[in-house]
Amino acid sequence: MSLIYSLKANQPGIAHVINDYLGEMRPFVKRVENPLLVAPMVMLKTIEWSIYSWYKTPIRRFYGVKGNELIYMITNACNDRCPKCGIWERPEPKEQHLMISHFINCLKRLHHNLYQVTLTGGEPLLFKADVMLIAEEAKKLDVPMVIVSNARFIDEEFLTRYKALGHILVISVDSVEREKWNEFRGKKNFDIVMPKIMLAKQILGDQLRIQSVLSKESAEEIPKVIEWCKQHGIQHNIQFYQDFGAYNWHNPSTTEKVNYDNDTPCAARKNICIYPNGDVVKCFDHRRIPLAKEPLGNIAKQDIIEILCTKRSTQVSKIMKTCNLPCKNMSCNKPQTLLFN
Amino acid sequence: MTALIIPCYIKTQWDIDCLNRLLDTVQNQTQFFDKVYLIDDASPLNYKPSHKFIEQIILTENGGPAKARNIGIEKAISIGAQYLLFTDHDCILDKEWNKQMTSFLRQSDFGAVGGMTYSWGKTLLDYYHEINGTLAGKWLLPEKKELWYMPSLNFGIKSFVVEQFGFDERFPTAAGEDVDLCLRMRSKYKIGFCPDAKLWHDYGYKNSISGFNKFMKLFKKYKSSSATVYEGHTVLMWDASESIYKGNMHESNLQP
Numbered sequence: 159m160s161l162i163y164s165l166k167a168n169q170p171g172i173a174h175v176i177n178d179y180l181g182e183m184r185p186f187v188k189r190v191e192n193p194l195l196v197a198p199m200v201m202l203k204t205i206e207w208s209i210y211s212w213y214k215t216p217i218r219r220f221y222g223v224k225g226n227e228l229i230y231m232i233t234n235a236c237n238d239r240c241p242k243c244g245i246w247e248r249p250e251p252k253e254q255h256l257m258i259s260h261f262i263n264c265l266k267r268l269h270h271n272l273y274q275v276t277l278t279g280g281e282p283l284l285f286k287a288d289v290m291l292i293a294e295e296a297k298k299l300d301v302p303m304v305i306v307s308n309a310r311f312i313d314e315e316f317l318t319r320y321k322a323l324g325h326i327l328v329i330s331v332d333s334v335e336r337e338k339w340n341e342f343r344g345k346k347n348f349d350i351v352m353p354k355i356m357l358a359k360q361i362l363g364d365q366l367r368i369q370s371v372l373s374k375e376s377a378e379e380i381p382k383v384i385e386w387c388k389q390h391g392i393q394h395n396i397q398f399y400q401d402f403g404a405y406n407w408h409n410p411s412t413t414e415k416v417n418y419d420n421d422t423p424c425a426a427r428k429n430i431c432i433y434p435n436g437d438v439v440k441c442f443d444h445r446r447i448p449l450a451k452e453p454l455g456n457i458a459k460q461d462i463i464e465i466l467c468t469k470r471s472t473q474v475s476k477i478m479k480t481c482n483l484p485c486k487n488m489s490c491n492k493p494q495t496l497l498f499n
Numbered sequence: 500m501t502a503l504i505i506p507c508y509i510k511t512q513w514d515i516d517c518l519n520r521l522l523d524t525v526q527n528q529t530q531f532f533d534k535v536y537l538i539d540d541a542s543p544l545n546y547k548p549s550h551k552f553i554e555q556i557i558l559t560e561n562g563g564p565a566k567a568r569n570i571g572i573e574k575a576i577s578i579g580a581q582y583l584l585f586t587d588h589d590c591i592l593d594k595e596w597n598k599q600m601t602s603f604l605r606q607s608d609f610g611a612v613g614g615m616t617y618s619w620g621k622t623l624l625d626y627y628h629e630i631n632g633t634l635a636g637k638w639l640l641p642e643k644k645e646l647w648y649m650p651s652l653n654f655g656i657k658s659f660v661v662e663q664f665g666f667d668e669r670f671p672t673a674a675g676e677d678v679d680l681c682l683r684m685r686s687k688y689k690i691g692f693c694p695d696a697k698l699w700h701d702y703g704y705k706n707s708i709s710g711f712n713k714f715m716k717l718f719k720k721y722k723s724s725s726a727t728v729y730e731g732h733t734v735l736m737w738d739a740s741e742s743i744y745k746g747n748m749h750e751s752n753l754q755p
Contacts, residue, residue: 189630189746195623202627202714209718467683472667 239344373399504571610688613649614696632742647740648681
């Protein structure tokens, strides 16, 4: 165990290593009363320091590779009517919608350990002003942000501000053909949204990503989306279809062949999920696990750290680490580096 | 009502000797424990402690000290224990240890308490641990009015606190599970420090040369604790801390 621990995350380089070593040694040497023992004690301290520095786990643990993703389902409401998704059928009542200040406080409390904050929905940009507040706070706190959107409400002003903040925008696209697009979105907005995606590419450049949901219904369309993304130089990711209550789409036959990889980082270990009303869960598919059915707490009423430290939170994490449910194939279970290509 | 919980995994005759030595000091307390649980974590070596005051629980499968302690916690709470103290088989208690720890918990608002841990042996390696504060816990800086954490070998906790924050059984060995518990419980409660609750820990070094390999293994073991600490409470690890040794054990104004 290190003698004095007061270092912050992301202090890279040789200067960090030297400072770390000296930071340990200086106060330690003062503890040695017998001058004859200074040399052997410094040698032993150096050995201890080297062991802790050599192995990745304690370095990551004590010197801070950021381990958590904060995922905020900012709203259930959506302007599209995608048959694959039932969330838009259950928009939260206005009085239950979380005040943005509660989420900002939560972000501030957790930011040291966050490698990313993700906004999803529903359609997050229905709350564009709140989204920009979060994006600006995330920038201040040095936390990268991702918004998953249908792109209906993006415009030049939003994109320009978002570009300056350096965050990522992920747009959901399951088809690049007008007829299928309109069918998949339940709204005839292909001709409105496609130009907006092109505008996003023009302004955001590499900060734009496309994500598609692979299901039996979309299976023939996805290769066309991939090809379209290649042509336009946009990174693309496939998300396997997961039913969250719509019951209209179906798993493609290919997903049955997917081997659930036990080594894939599990949501329980990294994800902190917030519902539109502020309820906290470890995974938005938590209801599959009896102990996790009820939320762990609510950030409007409790401190997020206190919520995450409860016994039940630990027990839920333990179960989820090996639950191996089909949702293990979803993007939220994987590190970002494996997602887009 | 105070219960003492001792998890153990007995592999050698040295472990048995240590355990008997500990139980002698448990017996000689100025204030007796109301209950003493010895949780044997499926030890490979058969032994039978001669001390009649203990309740020995032998587990059929090795599950690690976190699981063993949780079993002891459950037992202690079921008989109405208010204060739960923990130590390890290779420790030696000062005769006032229980009295000091229990009084501290009874008279303070702290959710948990740690005592002062010294090295038992006299080798250079033992001296190193003594001034390094390897197993002596850490002050929370800058005020030093509460602890960042206290190892479970010299630790006490109130029953209503441990009911909310038990040991995480995902930790398979005696490494990291006590840090994890302290971090989680610090989200709601504070850990106090009682310098008068003295305890000695026997690292088992015969001499500084032959003990060197053991010294290396000890720190390697601490690095090996499970990745379960990657949870939200790791944020609390960013709090600055300083290890405790006899030179700073009285620096705080902390009073029970």
